[in-house]
Amino acid sequence: MSTPTERVTIKDVAAAAGVSKGAVSLAFNDKPGVSEATRARIFAAARQLGWAPNSSARSLSRQSVDTIGLAICRPARLLGLEPFYMEFISGIESVLAERNCSLLLRLVGSLEEETRLQQSWWRERQIAGSILVDFHQEDPRVGPLRELGLPAVAVGHPTLTGGFPSVWTDDAVAVAEAVRYLAALGHRRIARVGGPAGLGHSVIRAKAFEETMAALGLDGRPHVETGFSGEEGARATRSLLLSADRPTAIVYDNDLMAVAGLGVAAEMGVSVPDELSLLAWDDSQLCRLTHPTLSAMSHDVHGFGAQVTRVLFDVIAGQDVVSRPVATPSLVPRASTAPPRG
Amino acid sequence: MSTPTERVTIKDVAAAAGVSKGAVSLAFNDKPGVSEATRARIFAAARQLGWAPNSSARSLSRQSVDTIGLAICRPARLLGLEPFYMEFISGIESVLAERNCSLLLRLVGSLEEETRLQQSWWRERQIAGSILVDFHQEDPRVGPLRELGLPAVAVGHPTLTGGFPSVWTDDAVAVAEAVRYLAALGHRRIARVGGPAGLGHSVIRAKAFEETMAALGLDGRPHVETGFSGEEGARATRSLLLSADRPTAIVYDNDLMAVAGLGVAAEMGVSVPDELSLLAWDDSQLCRLTHPTLSAMSHDVHGFGAQVTRVLFDVIAGQDVVSRPVATPSLVPRASTAPPRG
DNA sequence: CTCAGTAGCTTTACCGGTTCATGAGTGGCT
DNA sequence: AGCCACTCATGAACCGGTAAAGCTACTGAG
Structure with a gap:
């Protein structure tokens, strides 16, 4: 799709700084093996050329990606109206931002479509893991996605989420x-x-x-x-x-x-x-x-999203994660509730 | 981050189908050069192994990505409440889905932060282009992002969007x-x-x-x-x-x-x-x-999002795009407006 | 019977990073 | 002087695909 006009690669930066591309890689990844002076020259060259490491190349080489997936299965018209999701997403983002990760978002029409989407995402190595939401009873996503080995965290009560580590409100x-x-x-x-x-x-x-x-x-x-x-x-x-x-x-x-x-x-x-x-x-x-x-x-939906995301990172890191509830929603009385008249 | 246990690559599929990886690539990209019989064998092998082409490798080789970016700069609490954005996003998605593309979403705190984000996204080749929203007067994003050469479509009146092709409501x-x-x-x-x-x-x-x-x-x-x-x-x-x-x-x-x-x-x-x-x-x-x-x-916010996205694809394809308005919002009278009393 | 053309597949060279084995140079210690 | 350890840097292999060139066997025309 995109065909940028001028493409700066690590080679150009290496040439500009008078080093090998290996050195540039070391410098940019904060690894030992380059002197301070060289490191500075490399950064100067990179800044000058406006270079940043190509994420595809990096992912390919490192065998890892820094994107997580979220598919939401609700009619679009409704989604806009429910403040819940945007707030939830903003919580997710707050954690992703810390780690320089990104969120791949997709709105889907059915749970079957979501299953297929998650399968593609995972098999194509587009995502490191997923957040699964809106569990149904006997949710049809559980079987295929567990079999797939997709690292995921489920939002919902453990009785629903079929073995996926989950985060829920009681x-x-x-x-x-x-x-x-x-x-x-x-x-x-x-x-x-x-x-x-x-x-x-x-x-x-x-x-x-x-x-x-x-x-x-x-x-x-x-x-x-x-x-x-x-x-x-x-x-x-x-x-x-x-x-x-x-x-x-x-x-x-x-x-x-x-x-x-x-x-x-x-x-x-x-x-x-x-x-x-x-x-x-x-x-x-x-x-x-x-x-x-x-x-x-x-309840604190933003914090809920953040918590779910933190757990997902644990799952991705291969830690053994236990399902746990977040704070229970609590009553905020306002003007719409009162003793019944008479 | 992610370290999948079993990794199936094109090589495995090729071996299973008894062909070279070149053949697998041809088959999967619908290109001539493989017989129907072989193609079928390849697909069977791929399905059996649960293989899908690694998107990083593909992007790297093709020098292209199939993700577009959207950064929104509004307080999260507000975002949730305004139905506009989710509806807009769902419009974007409707076009992306047709083309098997994905949306990279990020909520940012300031226009400066957004500028930096878009620069990383583009330089790292994470996105093929971006949709820019919420233009301010003398918007600080315009200069740096134009200079960057980021393919983008602006949502806003052309007087605001500083030379980016734009889509707007009058x-x-x-x-x-x-x-x-x-x-x-x-x-x-x-x-x-x-x-x-x-x-x-x-x-x-x-x-x-x-x-x-x-x-x-x-x-x-x-x-x-x-x-x-x-x-x-x-x-x-x-x-x-x-x-x-x-x-x-x-x-x-x-x-x-x-x-x-x-x-x-x-x-x-x-x-x-x-x-x-x-x-x-x-x-x-x-x-x-x-x-x-x-x-x-x-107005039709969903359609607005879809239209913006279509234009973005034109921009990415290198077509000369002219800014154009979408349908003007029209009045829907309901019960909250009436002649003033007396 | 020869030779061009082609369908069908393989080989090989990338894409742009990371990583690791290797080596050159420096200084300290015996 | 000889040896070791250590720092800094290089080169090549590799990640998993794509693309273009190369090869082979078969077809049909002359």
Whole structure:
């Protein structure tokens, strides 16, 4: 594709500095074997010629690459809206930047497509490893990618990630906290608007929700499973609010759907938090912009991304890595939750 | 970094298929010189061994790479919130996927850092070209990167992009449409909440706003320049609504700030659209989730990203590319705009 | 029957780095 | 003086592909 006009190589730098290319390589890699004086001459020549080592040649020779992969499988329209991913990516980047590595990003349409992509990436030695996200139950990526030997870290509960070292947030505990908080406020009819049924963490949260409700002796109101988009959140909310014996509190699986829920409540003249309490998952700025502001289960997504990336580097380095949770999301109460009226 | 356990190379495939590695290369690159039978044997062997050509070796030999770069210089927290970028990226990806290329993404803290990054990327031959975004007036990247000879496409009005081929939306026309629309509804006091003063398109929009207002003989109400975050949008809105002779309509520079503005109006008991009309720029799903829904200047961000990428490929291919606008954002009226009351 | 042309494959020379065995020069120690 | 150790530098081999030239056996025309 690219055909640069003038190509400076290590040979040119070596010639300019009056040394062999081996010496230039040693100098640029901070290895012993060149005197300070020579080293300085080499750097001067390189700077003058605007040379930097060709990364392909270096990778080939070193048998290593400094890129890691991330494939995200969600409809694009949705991705833009969910603050989660960009924040997560920025966390990844913060660690990559320290090590002068790069992120190869790809949006894919299905898990099968992702599997094929990861296979190519790995076989072609384009990446040193991958971060795998959005695990489903019986995730079809697990088998092929484990067999492939791809160094990877999974984002998700170990029960989902099929043997890949994983980093996760303890959603079950957080869900329980959310439900108990609402119950403590006096809510008896609590509903939940969850993510897609197949998605692993939705399942975990759904289970935790049911169990906590049961433990509290509360109405095991059927919770709606939907997508992650705001429109779906709106629809689910409308349906909940129209039901006989409607809930006095709703827990959402992301912040976007909660915002949508707030819109629906306003549209239907249901006052928040007087008649209805709303609680979001993932606490982005969005939650502070609405009126009323949204109570949320908050966690440090940036730090999450960073942590995952650090673990990936351990995996790549061949260390034996144990799966571990990061900090559990914690409740940030704002104006959208209150005791039910009456 | 990565040190795969078992490494299959073209040699192994050649041996397994009983041919030379040259033949394997020919087969895999769809070149003449191998019979159908041999080609089949080669593919069978490759599939069996799970081989794919090493991308470093290929790049080195071909003197080309199939990766393009994108560096984004905005605070991470903000990036997550603005649907624009993910949508833009998904547009880029749609074109890259067709050509089996990849996107190298990096979030940077300053334009200087971006300049250095692009220089490394290009000198190290990591990328075939770059997409440059968020141009400032007198953008410091232009000089060094032009000198570098980096193949790049700029996103922004040609007056800003200093000689780089560019793709842009005609914001001036769109701003004029927005203002004239509000004026036609009967608004006389129209305010604007813009992005950061240094950012090129903010400047263009600000100028167009003033000119259109003047042309309509309307109050050239000072418009607020701020950041892009919702909090800043909220602050700006509060300040506007508290001013004596407060505006009856506000135009925002993105959708997030408009959402924040809506929250502030609710908080202050100002009814939208009765007492105040709000108009957003960039029309994501967010605008349809609020109550009332937000009128917006809408454009096809996904298509924008795709178009930019196509142009970049032309640039990389050495074609003479002319800067060209994509479709002008157009007004989508929703519930947040109406004639001013009384 | 000879010879040009060609399909099909092999050989070989790169691409631009890294690495390692080798060697030249210097100084210290016995 | 002889030997060793050490520093600084070189040259060649190698990484895993691609590309162009070279070789061989077969085909068909004259």
